[in-house]
Amino acid sequence: MSNLDRQATLSVCGGRGFVVAEPVRELLTPRQVRLGESTEVRRLLPNLGRRMVGAWCFVDHYGPDDIADEPGMQVPPHPHMGLQTVSWLHQGEVLHRDSVGSLQTVRPRELGLMTSGRAISHSEESPRSHARFLEGAQLWVALPDEHRHVEPHFQHHAELPHVTAPGVDATVILGTLDGATSPGTTYTPLVGADLSLVSGTETRLPLEPDFEYAVLAMSGEAYVDGVPVVPGSMLYLGCGRTELPLRATSDASVMLLGGEPFEEEIVMFWNWIGRSHEEIAEAREAWMTGTRFGEVKGYDGPPLPAPELPPTHLKPRGRVR
Template sequence: MSGVGMGRDTARTAAGDREPALGTGVDVLTPRDVPLGGPRAMTVRRTLPQRARTLIGAWCFIDHYGPDDVAETGGMDVAPHPHIGLQTVSWLFSGEIEHRDSMGSHAFVRPGELNLMTGGHGISHTEVSTPGTTVLHGVQLWVALPEGHRDTGRDFRHHAPEPVRQDGAVIRVFLGSLAGDTSPVPTFTPLLGAEIVLAPHSTTTLDTDPAFEHGLLVDQGDIRTDGTLLRGGELGYLGPGNAEVTLVNETDAPARAVLVGGTPFGERIVMWWNFVGRSHEDIVEARQDWEAGSGRFGHVDGYPGDRIPAPALPNATIAPRGNPTRPKGSTR
């Protein structure tokens, strides 16, 4: 990728390319396109995980999609599928998605409203864009559950945060605390999740927890942070040690981003398909349970179609992964 717009101490990494230089500035992760949802797949842009980084705090998965014209793409239609060891976080910028899960939840994901589903020991769900949706645009994120809670029971939470205004920014905090607002939704590890919209030619400085590492996913426009310009679709990583993060929109149009963060997770995980475990054996067992129709995942009512079968396992042991090791003494 070209160096246009790159600031100081910056490393840009496409999925599968070389790892960024660690320990300095902002590491910039670029997305790869991934089909989502089986035979009627829609395409999403995935920035986490990739070779350069597996986790940001407990955040282990970031998909970014749209804006898609549903008349052309067909929208989202994800049949029943399982999860273990994680929480799903759904956040929309436009459109509407109908959610159903095996604990009986039936809810709608709408712009500015958080839907969080916990699938510890096992859960299944569907995601379908509604008939009234013309443009679908949003993010789907996963949170890895820590060892002591990864077999926790099913749960579902909904929260519509009030906007907070600060120095030309409109901030919606859906998890954790930022800009004087705190989400009431509980988490199993310290986390932050917030949407930030910056007015044209505005600068805002946010007080952040220096124990956290952060990721800034730019959705719309360009945003400069710590001397580095992040373009639309890119994810900027900032390591622990930051008591504040400054965001700058140097353009004539609004810019929008999602800021995630958390304390470094400290556990190695195995991610395969829709499962987060700690070993290859965890994945094999979960796949067998899903294919056997085990009660572990329950049943989703109200979807007019078959569930998604599990893909074949790779012909190799799936190894646990953590993050690259930073240089000794580095906070960034």
């Protein structure tokens, strides 16, 4: 999925200097962003106060949207580099096309994982005949320097491992949770999991103390470490935790995101992740001149133009403002 914000800004993220080394409870407020013609998303990362959770650097939550009489998601071809995109649905379907020839419909609780590596372009759209409701999350994972120039590729996994306990069913999207490991390729130690909670459930989820974590509320009413979270909000939890208390007061779903704090500082502008202003400028020039990022075949419409670069040169600011 693209960042369609026409006021895109340069950001420097990463580095361990601003990682919270102990457990915290920091509730992040989303920003409303229009995505295409008929989809509005709640953007949790990058946030005004926090830019990354492990290697997770971009989180959008959307829906549930009634698109019975609407085209639904319509995101024209656009470029990516230096990151992985994670498509995760609770309702609806998204048709993925990309410049390496992938054509795949992603359905609820199936993993659509695109590794952009050095350069890729893709589009995402609701199929012409689609379900009434669209609901899900779109996430990015920053690639470390040693892997950010890998060959671009797309993975689709319809079957993912589960971790279960009374009242809890956790689907492991990426990484490892409680001994269960996703088949999705990762390049840094991290975890992403979708937790379905039955009303009245109280449980404790095992965590890695070296990871930093956040929880994205998807639906229902739940308490995370005693803090109420509403759909579309995200609670940053810091590091140093061996377990996480969860309580559901209705049937609920939350996403657990975590990983080792990302050591490198990264530059994120529009749909690219690099390491310098010059690198981003080169990527923009390549996209606007039709080189490097390939062609998405089969999408009915023109590609997205890139926003203008800001007049000021990038200066590192670290993980938080």
